[in-house]
Amino acid sequence: MTSRVRAPELPAGPWLNTGEAGLRLTDLRGKVVLLDFWTFCCVNCLHVLDELRPLEAKYGDALVVIGVHSPKFAHERDHEALTAAVERYGVAHPVLNDADLTVWDAYAARAWPTLVLIDPDGYVVATMAGEGHADSLDRIVGDLVDRHARAGTLDTGPGPYTPPPVPETTLRFPGKAVPTPGGGLLVADSAHHRIAHLAADGETLIRTYGAGERGHRDGGPGEAAFNEPQGLCVLPAEVASRVGYDVVVADTVNHRLRGLRLSDGHVTTVAGSGDPWRSQVDDEAHDALTTDLSSPWDVAWYDGRVVVAMAGIHQLWWFDPIGARTGVYAGTTVESLRDGPIPDVWLAQPSGLAVDGDRLWFVDAETSALRRVEAGVMHTAVGQGLFDFGHVDGPAGDALLQHPLGVAVLPDGRIGIADTYNGAVRCYDPAENTVSTLATGLAEPSGLTVDGDRVWVVESAAHRLTPLRGTETVVGGHAQQVVRSATPLAPGALVLEVVFTPPPGRKLDDSFGPPTRLTVTSDPPELLAEGAGEGTDLTRRLRVADGVPSGVLQVVAQAASCDIDVPNPACHLTRQDWGVPVTVTRDGEDRLTLMLHGHDG
Structure with a gap:
């Protein structure tokens, strides 16, 4: 980052943790402001919430963290669901419900999580994607606080956070x-x-x-x-x-x-x-x-x-x-859906396990999938990918879930699924290879357990266990996809650049080999005519196929850095997965830049 960019203003709301009052960046002049673009399904976003807690405690009201909740799944757009998630995960700062991804687009965010640091004058000073940035943020925020305190431009008065009441259950x-x-x-x-x-x-x-x-x-x-x-x-x-x-x-x-x-x-x-x-x-x-x-x-x-x-x-x-x-x-740590012999498979936030003899069943939350391991090979029973979800029953190849978190082997031998964001319990029949719905109207069911002949649903957002009741049905439903603004790319040569600037006080660490790594794939695979695969350079020349109208460019980048000028230097690994929706058009871009860590010193 080489030029000072004024941070785009925030919309009127709706807001959480502000006593229903709105917030404007202009009202926060004199504060260091950190925007945390997150979505509550994303475990990496939850990691960042925990990384930020010590920083919030250290810098007090000089630092204002604002969670910008930009949802992935349809359920996450619901304001009541977001309110519950803010309490569930102990979010102790203001949260903006960016349900239509307006602020996401204004700040050109491309990944969950993304962090944007704004100085007391209202300018963007750092952008970083992924987790593991706490040490870097500490250095940058500390420097901003010191500089503006000396200049008399730092506001250490009360911050805007207002804690909500928590019911006793x-x-x-x-x-x-x-x-x-x-x-x-x-x-x-x-x-x-x-x-x-x-x-x-x-x-x-x-x-x-x-x-x-x-x-x-x-x-x-x-x-x-x-x-x-x-x-x-x-x-x-x-x-x-x-x-x-x-x-x-x-x-x-x-x-x-x-x-x-x-x-x-x-x-x-x-x-x-x-x-x-x-x-x-x-x-x-x-x-x-x-x-x-x-x-x-x-x-x-x-x-x-x-x-x-x-x-x-x-x-x-x-x-x-x-x-x-x-x-x-x-699993290889690549976040996607790929079957085959273990361990060289791809998973996406596995969140529930169940054992049926020699078969291990699990739900893969971010691909909305039910999968199993059998005889050392992984298979997907239900699920189509990172960006496809819905509530659809019938043949397993057509069925869709929405961010399931729990699974159990039912007394009749079928596989029960806590289909969390659909508020439902679903059922997969391995003999028929079909999916049906056993119960609906539940509050974020996150687990199932079987006690004798009784099946209990852990109804998380209702704060209770509920016996499974209902009439089995087949839901027609409709398929849904994650909706984000697509990046127009021109067919032909494309330069992909992942920007990583070592944070202040660090340098790239090559003591264990090349310090950077880049993996590029696409969905569908035909989207990339050339350039897919792994390498150590964060810049890659790709070729976008002519004739494939759209798809998702999947990019995994990591960079190793270490402290300098300290007696016992620590090593740090920064890593992020991007799924970039793209359309292929003649007047599209021939260069795509993704920010892993950028800092205007």
């Missing part, structure tokens, strides 16, 4: 549930940051595990702390007796697995360093406690070990409780 945005060996149901009470033990009626609270505050701490039931826990896996009795705990908990925002002993409620950390994953993929087994994980969302016992839905990096992992080792099971 037994559960708050529960995630997953499992039957306990001694009876009743164990529930991940996610927004209360604890595990709840309910009686067999699904309502009566027997006991809780965890202090009920966001954090990480081992210990007894009143001392331990979780951070938005999700999945639960009851270990086989013989394994539990050897390792000293009965249940593995996916402690999602702590990037850890925890072990819960039911006899006395003691909680211990069994996997995860606590740092989010930022390294390269390998097929080695690693010490579980020193390995970085990334938003483990669900866990299930399969093939003699725990399989982990590692939503944050679009993979399945395995965890051996007895050997205390962990590693990659399936």
Whole structure:
């Protein structure tokens, strides 16, 4: 970035966390303003929310973070759904509902998440895509605060955030549930940051595990702390007796697995360093406690070990409780849908697991897909890609879901799906290869569990467990796609450039090989006549096919950098996936620039 650009003004609303008042950038002169373009389905956006919390605490009212919620799925355009998500994820700053992507387009955002930093004079000083920018933001914000404080142009008065009231309920945005060996149901009470033990009626609270505050701490039931826990896996009795705990908990925002002993409620950390994953993929087994994980969302016992839905990096992992080792099971970290022999497959935010004999079923939230692993090969039963969704029943090849988060093997052997953003429970019949609808009108169902002949729905946004009821139907529905402004490209030669400027105090790190990597694919594949594949240069010459009217250019870029001029330099990996909708037209562009990290020093 080489010229000063005035930040486009924000619209009138609707707003959240402002006491219903609107915000204008002109009213925030003197503040450092950070726009966070996010959508609540996106796990990388949720990572950024957690990365920003320490910055908000450090700089107080000198820094105003504004969440610009620019939705991917149709359900996310609903204002009530956004209101629930803001509470669910503890968003403690103003949020603008950019339902029609007006602000997204005004700031030329192309990826979730995108961060735009605005100085106290109202000029854009940095733009960055993806997660992992907290250290860079700290340096830049600190410099802006110092400079404007010295110049007398920094406003440290009260900020615009107004916290909303939070109702008291037994559960708050529960995630997953499992039957306990001694009876009743164990529930991940996610927004209360604890595990709840309910009686067999699904309502009566027997006991809780965890202090009920966001954090990480081992210990007894009143001392331990979780951070938005999700999945639960009851270990086989013989394994539990050897390792000293009965249940593995996916402690999602702590990037850890925890072990819960039911006899006395003691909680211990069994996997995860606590740092989010930022390294390269390998097929080695690693010490579980020193390995970085990334938003483990669900866990299930399969093939003699725990399989982990590692939503944050679009993979399945395995965890051996007895050997205390962990590693990659399936996926390359590329966010897309590709089947075949594991581990060289593509996933997109796996969020729910279920085991049916020698088959492992899972829902892939961002591709709105139901998939399975069988005999070492991954297959997609329902789902068409990153940008296709809907509520359509019938033959599985035509059926559509919308961001499902839960799955279970039903008593009759069919596969139940918590079709979260459709507010429905769906059913896949492997014998007939068809999909039907079992229940509708639910509030963001995020999990299913079977207790004997009863099926429970974790109705997350209604803060309860609900018995599955309803009349099975076949919904005709209609197909939908993610709607974003398409970039016009000319057929023929195209220069793709990903901009990465090392943040202040860092340089590119080539100590482990080339510091940058670029992977380019397209949907449909015929969109690119030349240039698809992997390489180490962030600039790539492509050739757009003539005769393919439109498609999606899929770009994955990463850059490694390290600190300079410090005694113990740290290494950092910046990575982002883009799905850029394009149309091919004679008067289109012959150059496409994507911003991984740009800073006007």
